[in-house]
Amino acid sequence: MRVYLDNNATTIVDPHVFEEMEPYFVQKYGNPNSLHSFASETHPALKTAMEKIYAGIHAPKEDSVVITSCATESNNWVLKSIYFEQILTGKKNHIVVSEVEHPSVIATAKWIESMGAKVTYLPINHEGIVEPEALRKVITDKTALVSVMWANNETGAIFPVYEIGEICAEFGVPFHTDAVQAIGKVPVDVQALNVDYLTFSAHKFHGPKGVGALYIKKGKELTPCLHGGSQMGGYRSGTLNVPGIVGMGKAMEAAIDALDFEMTEVRELRDMLEDALLEIPDTFVVTPRNKRTPNTILISFRGIEGESMLWDLNRAGIAASTGSACASEDLEANSIMEAIGAAEDLAHTAVRFSLSRYTTEEEIEYTIEVVKKAVERLRGISSSYAYAPEGHESGLDAQH
Amino acid sequence: MGFDSLIGGTIWDEYSNKVTELMNNPKNMGEITEEQAEAMGAKLIVADFGAESCGDAVRLYWAVDPKTDVILESKFKSFGCGTAIASSDTMAELCKGKTVDEAVKITNIDVEKAMRDEPDTPAVPPQKMHCSVMAYDVIKKAAAQYKGVDMESFEEDIIVCECARVSLSTLREVIRLNDLTTVEQITDYTKAGAFCKSCIKPGGHEEKDIYLVDLLEEYEKEKMAAAATIGNENGGAGSFKEMTIVQKIKAVDKVIDENIRQMLIMDGGDMEILDIKENGEHIDIYIRYLGACSGCASSATGTLFAIENILKEKLDPNIRVLPI
Numbered sequence: 001m002r003v004y005l006d007n008n009a010t011t012i013v014d015p016h017v018f019e020e021m022e023p024y025f026v027q028k029y030g031n032p033n034s035l036h037s038f039a040s041e042t043h044p045a046l047k048t049a050m051e052k053i054y055a056g057i058h059a060p061k062e063d064s065v066v067i068t069s070c071a072t073e074s075n076n077w078v079l080k081s082i083y084f085e086q087i088l089t090g091k092k093n094h095i096v097v098s099e100v101e102h103p104s105v106i107a108t109a110k111w112i113e114s115m116g117a118k119v120t121y122l123p124i125n126h127e128g129i130v131e132p133e134a135l136r137k138v139i140t141d142k143t144a145l146v147s148v149m150w151a152n153n154e155t156g157a158i159f160p161v162y163e164i165g166e167i168c169a170e171f172g173v174p175f176h177t178d179a180v181q182a183i184g185k186v187p188v189d190v191q192a193l194n195v196d197y198l199t200f201s202a203h204k205f206h207g208p209k210g211v212g213a214l215y216i217k218k219g220k221e222l223t224p225c226l227h228g229g230s231q232m233g234g235y236r237s238g239t240l241n242v243p244g245i246v247g248m249g250k251a252m253e254a255a256i257d258a259l260d261f262e263m264t265e266v267r268e269l270r271d272m273l274e275d276a277l278l279e280i281p282d283t284f285v286v287t288p289r290n291k292r293t294p295n296t297i298l299i300s301f302r303g304i305e306g307e308s309m310l311w312d313l314n315r316a317g318i319a320a321s322t323g324s325a326c327a328s329e330d331l332e333a334n335s336i337m338e339a340i341g342a343a344e345d346l347a348h349t350a351v352r353f354s355l356s357r358y359t360t361e362e363e364i365e366y367t368i369e370v371v372k373k374a375v376e377r378l379r380g381i382s383s384s385y386a387y388a389p390e391g392h393e394s395g396l397d398a399q400h
Numbered sequence: 401m402g403f404d405s406l407i408g409g410t411i412w413d414e415y416s417n418k419v420t421e422l423m424n425n426p427k428n429m430g431e432i433t434e435e436q437a438e439a440m441g442a443k444l445i446v447a448d449f450g451a452e453s454c455g456d457a458v459r460l461y462w463a464v465d466p467k468t469d470v471i472l473e474s475k476f477k478s479f480g481c482g483t484a485i486a487s488s489d490t491m492a493e494l495c496k497g498k499t500v501d502e503a504v505k506i507t508n509i510d511v512e513k514a515m516r517d518e519p520d521t522p523a524v525p526p527q528k529m530h531c532s533v534m535a536y537d538v539i540k541k542a543a544a545q546y547k548g549v550d551m552e553s554f555e556e557d558i559i560v561c562e563c564a565r566v567s568l569s570t571l572r573e574v575i576r577l578n579d580l581t582t583v584e585q586i587t588d589y590t591k592a593g594a595f596c597k598s599c600i601k602p603g604g605h606e607e608k609d610i611y612l613v614d615l616l617e618e619y620e621k622e623k624m625a626a627a628a629t630i631g632n633e634n635g636g637a638g639s640f641k642e643m644t645i646v647q648k649i650k651a652v653d654k655v656i657d658e659n660i661r662q663m664l665i666m667d668g669g670d671m672e673i674l675d676i677k678e679n680g681e682h683i684d685i686y687i688r689y690l691g692a693c694s695g696c697a698s699s700a701t702g703t704l705f706a707i708e709n710i711l712k713e714k715l716d717p718n719i720r721v722l723p724i
Contacts, residue, residue: 303452307481308423311482314412344453347455349452381429381478383457383477384479386431386477389434389444390434
């Protein structure tokens with residue numbers, strides 16, 4: 001049996017989405033910006049797709065949703081544009097991000113820092129959540145941007161974006177949120193909170209890879225991200241990714257339709273998995289269930305290094321993750337585990353299971369069985385649970 | 401950069417079949433208790449290395465015959481990834497039947513080589529080499545314990561990387577054994593420099609007596625010096641100054657070819673001679689680094705000094721080498 005529980009990394013493309021994209025490769029391949037029928041036959045589908053995307057986040061027509069190539073591009077664009085317009089010009093000198101943002105925000109923030117600006121990294125509390133009051137303490141009239149994610153990719157923790165938006169409004173500071181892990185898992189309505197920029201990506205909600213988007217509120221326009229032939233209203237030049245946009249539109253519609261299912265059925269399966277895993281002694285879950293996206297569990301198995309757990313799961317056909325896929329070749333400890341101040345010996349033990357609306361009960365039952373066996377085998381090998389003679393000064397404690 | 405660096409693959413694909421097999425079914429996994437050691441008439445040694453907080457920890461058990469110093473039984477327990485488990489298992493296997501003094505001579509390379517499927521294909525990718533280094537460190541620790549040597553004095557001289565607890569002697573040995581030339585390699589092999597990064601070079605949040613870049617430079621110089629002694633029969637070019645420009649370029653190229661180029665190429669780089677000019681009493685040789693050498697930190701320090709030194713020695717003491 002093969003079980004895919006790494007849906008926060010990417011998802012299966014919904015077959016209906018694929019079906020809708022298919023005509024735009026071989027049959028209707030025109031460049032939408034040309035002046036002939038090959039171009040115009042792409043227009044209805046593009047328009048419908050854009051309408052679905054706007055509807056999905058409840059964006060008013062006067063605002064812009066610019067299609068990019070990925071969420072990383074969208075995040076880079078917001079931060080770098082703000083740097084060029086507000087910081088390089090000397091108007092402002094400071095940006096605020098949370099310490100657990102996706103690498104596309106953190107690495108860009110570090111770059112901005114290296115260019116001489118001040119960057120504040122907001123801490124998370126023991127539940128893995130940023131506290132709005134932490135922002136209030138650091139935001140000033142020199143702050144050019146606040147960027148805090150809607151939901152965390154590793155823990156699924158939902159951040160208080162409504163409150164953060166309020167504080168930003170109070171100080172007149174633009175607010176960006178990376179909603180990559182929120183779309184299709186929690187209601188996302190750009191009119192329900194004060195948000196100026198919002199990032200999302202199709203492949204996280206059963207759409208195709210290579211299609212991201214950035215919502216931009218009217219009056220908060222950014223310097224173009226790619227200069228060229230003025231596609232996407234001149235904000236992002238480059239021939240339109242017709243099948244990609246069509247796919248994102250359909251995927252967005254399907255995700256909104258499935259939102260209730262996600263928050264009930266998927267959550268139920270997630271809870272079933274979590275309940276069973278927590279029955280194993282010495283296991284710890286970060287962030288309370290009601291403060292998390294319905295599909296995610298980040299769990300620590302004491303005494304088992306995360307990668308060896310993935311190894312055993314993979315042998316049994318189960319796909320999970322130790323954190324973000326971007327960091328899977330990294331030696332460093334899980335940043336969330338460090339940030340929440342988990343016991344040091346747990347830093348390398350976190351494993352993430354992320355479900356989707358395609359996950360079945362049978363798959364969860366199989367996973368529970370496999371994890372239990374893996375824990376037994378790996379704890380049998382582990383030095384954390386090993387015999388030591390009396391009076392033996394454990395190097396594990398002595399050295400660190 | 402380049403083709404191989406563009407699409408990251410799973411590091412698991414690079415494990416040898418032996419590593420995979422040992423991870424799935426480690427042979428020497430287990431414990432030796434006081435009672436079991438006693439029954440063998442042996443002394444029990446239990447040594448730990450690493451820590452869960454660093455991502456790897458290993459506990460090595462030896463039953464040693466006190467009369468012959470022979471390791472009768474050797475077992476391990478490990479907190480770590482697949483390669484850590486496979487390396488520990490191999491290490492425990494290699495210890496069996498050896499005397500403690502022989503076991504201390506087992507290096508991380510021995511452990512890694514024992515896990516290869518093909519003699520020339522590494523058993524694990526570079527970023528997993530630290531697992532075999534850990535296996536090597538825990539042997540030293542066990543040996544120190546058996547001999548009753550003070551562990552601190554036996555094992556740790558100077559700690560260069562505080563975060564990963566990597567000592568100067570380990571770093572020096574690992575750099576030489578594995579012919580490491582970059583900080584990234586050192587990090588892959590030992591984890592030194594992976595965390596707070598202040599041991600890499602001056603300017604971090606903590607001031608150090610010695611940095612990883614210094615150790616690389618030291619080794620680079622050592623290699624160059626060794627290369628110089630080998631190529632000494634080419635000496636006696638006292639008339640370099642009198643040569644024509646073409647002759648000079650040829651002579652310089654020859655020395656580079658015989659002493660330097662191989663090393664640069666091994667690191668994925670190269671160099672070319674652009675021009676040679678007399679500048680007062682100096683003879684200035686303008687060079688350009690190619691490939692991996694351009695932008696390499698030591699191209700302006702260790703490597704450059706080595707190139708200059710060998711040319712001075714072989715051709716003319718007034719030579720200066722100027723990279724452009």
